[in-house]
Amino acid sequence: MVQSYVHATGKIGVLVEIDCETDFVARNEDFQEFAKDVALHIAAAAPQYVSEEDVPEDVKQAELRIYEEQAADKPENVRPKIAEGKLRKWLEEVVLLKQEHVNKDKHGGQTIEDMRAATAAKTGENVVIRRFARFQVGEAED
Secondary structure, three states, X not given: OEEEEEOOXXXXXXXXXXXXXXXXXXXXXXXXXXXXXXXXXXXXXXXOEOOXXXXXXXXXXXXXXXXXXXXOOOOOOOHHHHHHHHHHHHHHHHEHHHOEOOOHHHHOOOEHHHHHHHHHHHHOOXXXXXXXXXXXXXXXXX
């Protein structure tokens, strides 16, 4: 299923592909609700990658080097832990599956991965967020 979301202002739009195994599940209300929630979340949270595996290793290493430099004034034995902690925090900001859904009232702090797993359990099928595109007026592509 490809789900779309266009913000009321018309300045942000999202297309997200979410896959399952059968057309029956693709027409299922829980599956469709999940797809809508994910599209809305992407519009609001602007993730850069679907999963941690999608983050290029050179990008991770560049971020890690920045955090290591930021920890340079700390005792040498804690620097790696500080840098790793900051890298994990950064991944939570840029990786869709690690982000908490922006609608905390509705989803109670669940991550997108928590919601994906719950939808898979409800439908009895593997549910995969394959890819997404987020468009914002005035924002150039990378």
